[in-house]
Amino acid sequence: MATTYSGPARLILVDGALIPGMVSLNTYQRGGANGWGGSFRPDQTPAELTEAGDEIKLELPYDREGTVTVTGTRKLLATQVLISLAGSGPVPF
Structure with missing residues (x-):
């Protein structure tokens, strides 16, 4: 099993909204x-993502x-944000 993954991903919010982007993960x-x-x-960056x-x-x-x-968000540029994630359960990469 890999210890890192960087590439395309999507967040799936509770209401089913799909947010495409790029992710960088590690164990x-x-x-x-x-x-x-x-x-x-x-x-x-849709508003529901910050909520x-x-x-x-x-x-x-x-x-x-x-x-x-x-676990956190921070602005990179006027129109971009970087979202910190903490995983739970099995590693998907």
Whole structure:
């Protein structure tokens, strides 16, 4: 199994809205616990994305999915944001 993934992905919000973009993910081990997470840069930033709550889906190519929580957002440019994600459950990459 890979320890990193960078490429296209989509966030699937609770209401079913699909947000395409690029993601950079990695696995990690902290204090004996294994986990995964990374960052997501949406192609466009809809308002509902900044209001996304816990446990939304992250869809990777080839029908691979994982559950993520948005842990933070920051502006990159006037029209772009970078979203920090923490994964839960099995690693999808």
